[in-house]
Amino acid sequence: MIRVIRQGWDQLSIYLPVLLMGLLALGTWWLVRNAPMPQLPAIDRPVKHQPDYFMKNFSVKSFDATGRLQSEVQGVEARHYPDTDTLEIDRVRMRSIGPDGRLTVATADRALSNADGSEVQLFGNAIVTREPLPAKPGAPAQPRMEFRGEFLHAFTNTERVRSDQPVTLTRGNDRFTADGMDYDNLDQVLQLRGRVRGMILPGKK
Template sequence: MSPAARLAPAAGPRRPVSNKPWVWRVQGLLSTYLPVLLMVFLAAGTSWLVKNSPQPDDGGTEAPLRHEPDYQMQGFGLQRFDPTGGLRVEVEGREMRHYPDTDTVEVDGVRLRSIGQDGSLVIATAQRAVGNGDGSEMQLMGDVLVQRYPTDGRGGAQPRVGLEIRGEFLHAFLHTEQLRSHLPVRVSYGHTELQMQGFEFDNLKGRLLFKGRSTARFESSAARRSKPSSSAP
């Protein structure tokens, strides 16, 4: 299979299908993951941070902008609630800085948490996050870990991770709904694991471009049944 694959748009209600091409499965994973990850950080509002943080009093004079933070926050936490009072998005960080010359927000030791309307949960952590002041782009860098816990059908999240993404870099674009990484990324979903040396995913066009050597591993149901069962810790 060539590194670039044109993927079909998402289908309607899921039906049992056997021997489905693995690129379709990957497209399904990313289509589920991308909008949620964008909402986790961007819905928390880098633009909200910029607009609502105190601005320094310049005394009416305009000084040349330098790449120095005009404000910082340490040990901060932000929460967003829906109209009914339910927690939807939570962002925590060791330190946040805003740079007026580039209108960007940087967060060290970031932890992102998003609760979907169906009760599903997404948690993302990274050593550093960088977002535009208008909330159009986000980058996660260093020990990036994204975990999605599907809904249990009762308004909460299941205790087991449904989707996990690990890597050193992810770059998300809100307006064009694109996700990129020039560094290796591992995607795990149930008994499926995908290793990519780099990729570009366009959610609007339904197109996934692999970079370098990419591999996928699928564990058969027979192999799973042959494994000895183990109790939870």
């Protein structure tokens, strides 16, 4: 009896490594099957130039800390594009009131503004008007100014207006036309480029 058991054990010991390898393979298969799948890196898909929200017949106003109106933007329709973080406005009208109370109005068939409104491009029948400012102690009067063209590029923070297309500038009774311009309101410098024509009327005595 003991001999039979020993022979059976010897035979089992021969197949024991194969049995253990089978169990190990089965355990490995079970672990792989039930282990959580690793998260694959997200595939960067190109962002399409499509608006993510609209506004129609809108008016947006901004005020300073004292409640004084600083600016207002109106339009028939506005579209925000997330890929460029820009706002496109149809039939835009913008009003801005400076610290000195001077009113600036801009209108156009279409406008394109960056995220913070520091750059605004005006397309089609673009007009930027700065209303006159009366004289104050130590500061002379400022006449009405108007820029006209099919394209005007306004930089609100630095108070500059540029264009690489024909423009018409009217300052008081004076009138100029040019193929392009760069106006710096802070430095009171106007550069006209290309074919420049002007009409300057004598001031009132």
